[in-house]
Structure formats: structure tokens, C-alpha cells
């Protein structure tokens with residue numbers, strides 16, 4: 001199996017080589033782990049690791065236990081780092097191969113030294129996701145489970161992590177298994193009719209269309225609907241603060257983050273670049289973006305060109321937002337600029353924050369003629385009043401009030417959803433052709449094949465190399 005110049009899985013009959021990588025993030029840490037996997041793993045581990053106490057059977061390390069000792073440089077016999085070491089025997093390891101994990105002190109220099117020693121013993125540096133790829137090739141993880149590992153690593157919020165864990169437990173694969181069975185059952189009947197044309201007259205097209213609908217298409221549609229409804233739980237959301245200059249966007253940005261991230265100033269036009277920071281809304285991961293002030297009057301001043309660049313960036317971020325948080329100054333009468341910002345945010349999910357509630361209100365929420373369907377909350381970035389309600393309202397607006405997915409339930413990620421949409425469209429076309437009875441069965445067969453191929457890109461059955469390559473390339477090195 002090759003893709004371009006990179007061999008992603010060993011060709012049939014070729015013994016796998018032994019790979020190694022630092023599996024913990026770069027920089028200084030409490031511990032750092034070097035992972036080794038493949039046929040040479042034990043030999044490398046035994047060459048580099050000197051236990052502090054002898055093992056009951058010399059040369060036979062106790063399995064799956066943390067053993068104390070030192071990594072030594074075998075050429076000089078000198079210790080490089082004090083470590084805990086674990087030996088795993090195939091197939092009882094993450095990769096299903098013989099593996100060794102060396103947990104050293106997390107400093108980059110010591111870790112690199114251990115890695116170099118492993119490379120010197122005949123290992124090669126692992127590619128991104130290669131340990132998990134081996135778990136997939138070794139049959140320990142299905143493709144959707146392997147993909148969930150990447151989701152778990154990338155998860156920012158508690159909910160994302162929980163969904164990824166459900167994916168790792170095979171939640172999505174379990175829901176797709178009956179879909180595959182349904183498609184295969186109908187495909188088998190159609191293939192038989194193609195192979196034995198004399199039986200063609202007996203092919204019950206409308207009956208098969210119903211079977212297809214009930215057993216495959218309806219459950220597939222449910223998986224996709226759930227993903228659409230609960231997408232933000234799995235992937236987080238982007239919330240963009242927008243408003244005229246000086247409305248208090250940056251102040252509110254800082255107040256929501258709980259730290260002074262953005263510069264705040266009483267002169268209008270303080271913020272130019274869009275600033276983005278992660279924020280947890282009661283467990284829901286989101287990205288909060290502060291932007292430059294929008295509106296006609298914002299073009300004044302000596303730096304009109306720079307201001308315009310800031311506004312362009314703001315408009316661009318606003319157009320990509322899952323939700324815009326329009327900030328209005330409650331202590332000043334509404335201006336034409338405010339109306340312009342409201343118009344720019346219209347037609348998409350938005351929430352209005354009427355800021356500076358610590359000052360005397362200059363206008364009432366009712367008489368201001370605010371757009372219907374956009375909830376408005378009075379808040380004060382200075383005192384924090386109303387911020388709790390704002391966070392709750394943001395979460396409700398982003399999730400559409402949907403309850404959190406129950407524990408153990410897995411959602412399709414974006415890549416998977418696109419493939420499943422193709423499977424559904426092809427399956428629906430097959431059902432439509434079957435229901436009409438007067439269409440050539442070969443066409444039905446082609447659509448079913450297309451549906452099964454698209455499904456394979458998610459459950460891994462018959463998934464092409466490019467898809468597997470694409471999935472594992474998103475991993476970090478060491479996983």
C-alpha cells in the first residue's frame with residue numbers, strides 16, 4: 001500500500017520496521033516519553049535501559065509494569081537520564097507490536113538524547129500518527145476509532161473529549177454496522193439479479209427500496225442529523241465580538257476570558273487585528289474573537305487606511321462566526337454605526353450585549369427598535385454584572401438549547417459527515433431507482449457500490465490509501 005512516495009502501511013509480506021518518537025509535547029515538562037514500537041523494540045529497550053534492581057529472569061523484563069532505572073549510552077555505559085520504563089509484548093500493546101516506553105525527565109535535551117540513542121540502535125523516526133496507524137493495521141482499532149484518537153488529542157473542552165472517547169470506544173462504528181449490513185443485503189439481491197437475468201422478473205424493486213430505506217438510509221440520516229444538531233459539542237464554536245468603536249468589545253473580551261488579553265482605551269479605534277482566544281462556556285469549547293470597531297464613522301482619523309484594514313478583518317471574521325456577539329454601548333444613544341453593525345450581523349445567529357450597565361442607561365431595550373429574534377442582555381464589562389447570564393445565553397444560542405449528547409454517544413466529525421452524506425445520497429438514488437422498477441438494475445448496483453465505498457471511508461472497510469493517509473497525517477508525531 002503506497003501513496004505517492006510515502007509508504008503508509010508495509011507492503012504485504014514485508015516485516016514492519018521499528019519506529020520511535022517523543023510522544024509528549026515539545027518544551028519543558030514534568031515527564032517526557034519516548035516510544036519505541038516494532039520487532040526491534042525490546043532489543044533497543046534492553047540495550048538502552050539499565051534497571052535499578054535485577055529482574056527475576058535476566059533479559060526478560062516484567063511486562064506492562066513501570067520499571068525504575070536509567071537510560072544509558074551503550075557506547076560509553078554512562079547514564080543519560082533516570083527513567084521509568086515499560087515493556088509491552090505483541091499483541092498486548094497500543095500498536096499491537098512489541099513496544100517499549102521510556103518516561104524520562106521532560107527536558108528537551110535529555111529527551112532528544114534518548115531519542116538519538118534509540119535511532120542509533122536501528123529505529124527510524126515515526127511519521128505523524130504512525131503508532132496509531134499500526135494499531136489500525138494490527139486490527140486493534142477500527143478506522144473511526146483511530147480517528148477518535150486524533151479528536152481526543154485535539155479536544156479543548158470536556159464535552160469534545162467525552163465525545164472523542166465515545167468514538168474511541170467504537171460508538172460510531174457500532175451505529176454504522178447495521179447501515180453497512182442493510183446496504184450489503186440489498187446489493188446482494190441486486191447482484192444476483194444481474195448475474196442471473198432469468199430471476200430479474202422476480203426482483204422486488206419497491207420492497208428492496210423499503211428495506212434499503214429502513215435498514216440503511218434512515219439510520220444513516222439520523223447519524224447525520226445528530227451531527228448537524230450537536231456539531232458544536234464535538235468541534236467547538238467560533239463567537240465573534242462585533243460593534244462600533246468604543247462599545248467595549250475588548251473590555252468584554254477580557255472580562256469573559258478573565259484576564260487582560262486585549263488593550264482597552266477610551267480612544268476609539270484601539271483594536272485593529274482580530275484577537276482569538278479559547279474559552280470554555282460551561283464545558284463547551286469555543287473560540288472567542290475580538291475585532292476592530294465597525295461602522296461608517298470608524299473611518300475618521302489619521303490612520304484611515306489602517307482602520308479600514310482592521311474593519312476588513314472584522315467583517316471577514318464576522319462572516320465565519322457560528323455566532324456574533326454584537327456589543328452596544330448602553331450608556332450612549334444608539335448611533336447609525338450601531339445600526340450598521342446590527343445590519344451586518346443580521347440573518348445569522350447573534351446575541352446582543354448592551355454594555356456599560358454600571359452607568360445610567362441612555363436607552364431602553366424595548367424602545368430601541370432592536371431586531372426581533374436577537375436576545376439582548378444588559379452587561380457590564382467593568383463590574384462583571386450580567387456576565388453569568390451572558391455565558392449561559394451564549395451556550396444556549398450555540399447549542400440551540402439541545403441537551404448535551406449522552407455519555408457514550410459518538411458523533412461523526414466533519415470529514416466523516418461529508419463521506420456519510422455521499423453514502424446517503426447514493427443510497428437514496430439507489431432506492432429511487434429500485435422503487436421505479438423500470439430502471440436498469442446495473443444503475444442501482446453502481447449507486448450501492450458508491451454508497452458502500454463512501455461508508456468505507458468512515459468505517460475503514462475497503463477505505464482507499466489516500467483516505468487513510470489523510471486521516472493519519474492530521475495526527476502529531478509520537479501518537
Ligand SMILES: Nc1nc2c(ncn2[C@@H]2O[C@H](COP(=O)(O)OP(=O)(O)OP(=O)(O)O)[C@@H](O)[C@H]2O)c(=O)[nH]1
Pocket residue numbers: 243244245246247248249250251252263264265266267268269270271272291292293294355356357358359379380381382383
Ligand atoms: N463604565 C464602563 N466603561 C466601559 C465598560 N466597558 C468598556 N468601557 C470603557 O469604554 C472604553 C472603550 O473600551 P474598549 O473595550 O477599548 O472598547 P472597544 O469596543 O474594544 O473599542 P475599539 O477597540 O476602539 O473598537 C474604555 O474607556 C473602557 O474602559 C463598562 O462596562 N463600563
Ligand SMILES: [Mg+2]
Pocket residue numbers: 249250251262263264270271291292
Ligand atoms: Mg477594542
